[in-house]
Amino acid sequence: MRQAAFAYDAERPVLKDVSFEVQAGDFVGVVGPNGSGKSTLLDLIDGVLAPGSGAVLVNGRPTREYRRRDIAREVALVPQHFALEFDLTVRDVVEMGAYCRGAECSPAAAASAALGKLGIAELAERRFPELSGGEKQMAVLAQALVQNAGVLLLDEPASSLDVSHQLALFELLKQLNADGLTVICVLHDLNLALTYFDRLLVLAEGGVAAWGPAEEALSPEVLEAVYGVRALVHHHAGRTFLTFSPRRSSQPRERGRVHLVCGGGTGSSLMRELTDRGYEVSAGVLNALDSDEVTGRELGLSMAVEAPFSPVGDDAHAENLRLMADADLVVLSDVPLGHGNVRNLEAVRAALARGAQVWVLEGLLDGDHTGAAVSLRDTAARFFADEQAVLAELSRLPRPPAV
Amino acid sequence: MTDVERPARVSRAAREGWSGLALAAGISLVCLIVSLAFGPVSLSPAQLWHDLLAGPGSHTATAIIFWQIRAPRVVLAFLVGAALAVAGVILQDLFLNPLTDPYVTGVSSGAALGATIAIVAGLAGGLWLTGLALVGGLGTLLLVWTAARRRGRIDVYVLLLAGVSASYLLSAIITVLMIRANDDLGAILYWLLGSFSGRTWTDVETALFAVPFMIVPLFFTKEMNILLQGEKRALELGVDVERTKRVLVVTAAILTAIAVSVAGIIAFVGLIIPHLVRLMVGPNHRRVLPFSLLMGAALMGIADLVSRTLLAPTEIPVGVVTTFIGAPVFIYLLRRGRRT
Numbered sequence: 001m002r003q004a005a006f007a008y009d010a011e012r013p014v015l016k017d018v019s020f021e022v023q024a025g026d027f028v029g030v031v032g033p034n035g036s037g038k039s040t041l042l043d044l045i046d047g048v049l050a051p052g053s054g055a056v057l058v059n060g061r062p063t064r065e066y067r068r069r070d071i072a073r074e075v076a077l078v079p080q081h082f083a084l085e086f087d088l089t090v091r092d093v094v095e096m097g098a099y100c101r102g103a104e105c106s107p108a109a110a111a112s113a114a115l116g117k118l119g120i121a122e123l124a125e126r127r128f129p130e131l132s133g134g135e136k137q138m139a140v141l142a143q144a145l146v147q148n149a150g151v152l153l154l155d156e157p158a159s160s161l162d163v164s165h166q167l168a169l170f171e172l173l174k175q176l177n178a179d180g181l182t183v184i185c186v187l188h189d190l191n192l193a194l195t196y197f198d199r200l201l202v203l204a205e206g207g208v209a210a211w212g213p214a215e216e217a218l219s220p221e222v223l224e225a226v227y228g229v230r231a232l233v234h235h236h237a238g239r240t241f242l243t244f245s246p247r248r249s250s251q252p253r254e255r256g257r258v259h260l261v262c263g264g265g266t267g268s269s270l271m272r273e274l275t276d277r278g279y280e281v282s283a284g285v286l287n288a289l290d291s292d293e294v295t296g297r298e299l300g301l302s303m304a305v306e307a308p309f310s311p312v313g314d315d316a317h318a319e320n321l322r323l324m325a326d327a328d329l330v331v332l333s334d335v336p337l338g339h340g341n342v343r344n345l346e347a348v349r350a351a352l353a354r355g356a357q358v359w360v361l362e363g364l365l366d367g368d369h370t371g372a373a374v375s376l377r378d379t380a381a382r383f384f385a386d387e388q389a390v391l392a393e394l395s396r397l398p399r400p401p402a403v
Numbered sequence: 404m405t406d407v408e409r410p411a412r413v414s415r416a417a418r419e420g421w422s423g424l425a426l427a428a429g430i431s432l433v434c435l436i437v438s439l440a441f442g443p444v445s446l447s448p449a450q451l452w453h454d455l456l457a458g459p460g461s462h463t464a465t466a467i468i469f470w471q472i473r474a475p476r477v478v479l480a481f482l483v484g485a486a487l488a489v490a491g492v493i494l495q496d497l498f499l500n501p502l503t504d505p506y507v508t509g510v511s512s513g514a515a516l517g518a519t520i521a522i523v524a525g526l527a528g529g530l531w532l533t534g535l536a537l538v539g540g541l542g543t544l545l546l547v548w549t550a551a552r553r554r555g556r557i558d559v560y561v562l563l564l565a566g567v568s569a570s571y572l573l574s575a576i577i578t579v580l581m582i583r584a585n586d587d588l589g590a591i592l593y594w595l596l597g598s599f600s601g602r603t604w605t606d607v608e609t610a611l612f613a614v615p616f617m618i619v620p621l622f623f624t625k626e627m628n629i630l631l632q633g634e635k636r637a638l639e640l641g642v643d644v645e646r647t648k649r650v651l652v653v654t655a656a657i658l659t660a661i662a663v664s665v666a667g668i669i670a671f672v673g674l675i676i677p678h679l680v681r682l683m684v685g686p687n688h689r690r691v692l693p694f695s696l697l698m699g700a701a702l703m704g705i706a707d708l709v710s711r712t713l714l715a716p717t718e719i720p721v722g723v724v725t726t727f728i729g730a731p732v733f734i735y736l737l738r739r740g741r742r743t
């Protein structure tokens with residue numbers, strides 16, 4: 001299927017100047033904010049709507065030149081909402097998909113084949129209005145498969161499915177795609193889009209914001225521009241996934257700077273929480289590839305970093321002191337202390353000596369293998385039971401205490 | 404539902420295809436015979452058979468009653484009943500609303516206005532009345548259809564309000580015409596009430612024009628089934644929706660107009676018959692259409708029989724009889740519809 005530039009103009013344009021081309025056998029996801037014209041795009045490809053200007057081509061031929069029956073043999077659509085009040089059986093409904101094929105196939109045989117392929121043969125004689133939302137979705141998918149079209153369009157097929165049925169559906173679509181079906185699927189869940197689709201089309205404000213391989217199309221820059229949220233790309237166990245923060249990264253940090261002394265994952269949630277709340281966060285000294293270091297890198301924090309599994313060296317220590325000097329507040333997580341990172345305690349004492357505010361999680365003392373931390377009890381450092389107490393105290397203060 | 408029950412239901416559904424249809428045809432035939440036999444002068448089955456074989460040229464008293472009075476009105480009642488029922492099926496589908504009928508959508512009133520104009524203008528004979536009823540019915544349907552259409556979808560509330568408003572407006576115009584036309588007042592009033600009294604073979608000939616239009620929808624059963632999912636889905640599945648709708652709307656309007664032009668306004672038949680048939684055989688049009696045709700004919704035959712025998716020798720207009728039967732059923736269906 002080829003698709004040229006088109007624009008759709010009603011009283012208010014839903015899609016303006018959208019151009020992209022899908023090759024036969026592609027597996028394409030379409031994402032975009034609410035109202036970005038995703039469903040309209042599907043209706044245009046299916047020829048239900050005609051472009052106001054430009055052209056939509058299916059197999060190189062403009063959709064408006066097709067008769068309805070002929071385009072239904074090329075493009076099948078699974079709508080987001082499907083209403084049928086009348087008391088037809090699932091088999092009756094699925095057989096309707098054969099309408100466009102005329103006498104070339106037996107509707108009963110095609111329906112049985114489609115129901116079997118989707119593993120819902122047992123629904124055949126049930127009454128359609130009595131089905132659950134997910135079952136209806138599968139029945140309508142079967143109806144679309146009976147059309148035997150080369151292109152399958154789906155409009156948010158996952159929205160009424162629980163997680164196991166979502167995964168089953170996308171695996172099924174993958175399999176149909178492997179058998180040669182071109183799939184174009186509108187969906188909301190960006191992580192599902194990232195996991196399953198080869199290529200993604202990102203629509204925003206009636207235009208194409210990105211179009212290409214999934215991970216490129218959903219870069220944090222695109223997501224920030226399109227959705228206005230801060231997106232973080234994580235790699236875990238061979239999968240790529242996204243998490244989101246409400247704040248835009250371009251927003252100035254008004255709330256002050258916090259330096260975290262952490263490691264081994266003890267500081268990750270504070271890093272995220274403080275960043276989301278608008279603090280400028282720094283950390284150190286962390287070993288490269290330490291899970292806190294990975295999180296800090298994803299969040300784009302300033303950090304003093306030492307080589308993996310190495311004790312804190314002079315350069316990293318100096319950087320740590322510099323970061324601490326810029327901070328309004330230093331927080332020590334309950335990181336285990338050993339000879340490798342005990343030098344961070346030295347940096348904290350230097351800060352205390354300067355009169356800086358230092359907050360310590362009680363847990364630090366439990367994981368201290370050097371015996372050095374207990375001496376903080378005799379300083380101006382304040383102790384907190386857990387992270388929640390730290391965050392509660394911070395939100396009580398208008399700004400972190402100045403140095 | 405258990406697995407044991409399921410195959411039984413399937414085979415029953417399969418049997419309903421032909422044996423059910425044969426049953427409906429049998430019921431209609433019985434109704435036809437009963438309608439022909441009973442009346443102010445009742446005929447025994449033997450007399451009925453004898454008169455039928457004697458042919459229209461026979462001059463015995465019962466043969467004259469049979470051929471000149473009873474047969475034309477009974478045949479006419481059956482044709483009108485079938486036409487209204489088929490029109491009802493079509494309109495309920497197109498509006499995707501089971502409470503639609505030729506009466507609610509204003510089509511009957513439009514046809515009535517056309518016919519009234521024909522009577523007032525002295526054109527009551529022949530095809531003028533039918534033609535004007537047709538134009539009135541079709542025009543009203545298009546008007547209501549356009550008013551209720553919002554971005555390719557029919558708004559049911561607007562539809563019902565527009566249909567009822569149109570009915571009132573047209574009735575008002577008819578009333579004005581009646582006041583202005585002293586001489587024809589009786590003719591118009593009698594005709595508006597709906598009756599088969601005094602109808603002749605000429606009227607039957609007019610009604611026979613409806614037969615091909617009762618057959619047209621049978622070629623659109625697949626499209627009508629698919630349209631139950633809404634117009635957009637029908638488009639997606641490859642149905643030429645606009646063409647199908649045009650054909651069906653015109654068919655329904657012609658059927659209604661022909662029915663109204665020969666028998667006046669007979670309410671509720673087009674509403675109830677499709678409903679009852681769906682309850683009996685399900686929503687598949689391959690069954691709904693022929694069943695509605697047969698049951699519409701049978702019901703109208705019986706309604707006409709009641710109209711001429713209940714208070715004999717006085718006749719109750721058949722439109723009054725169908726309203727007596729139809730209104731309670733309509734209210735029952737409304738309540739039932741709200742529950743589901």
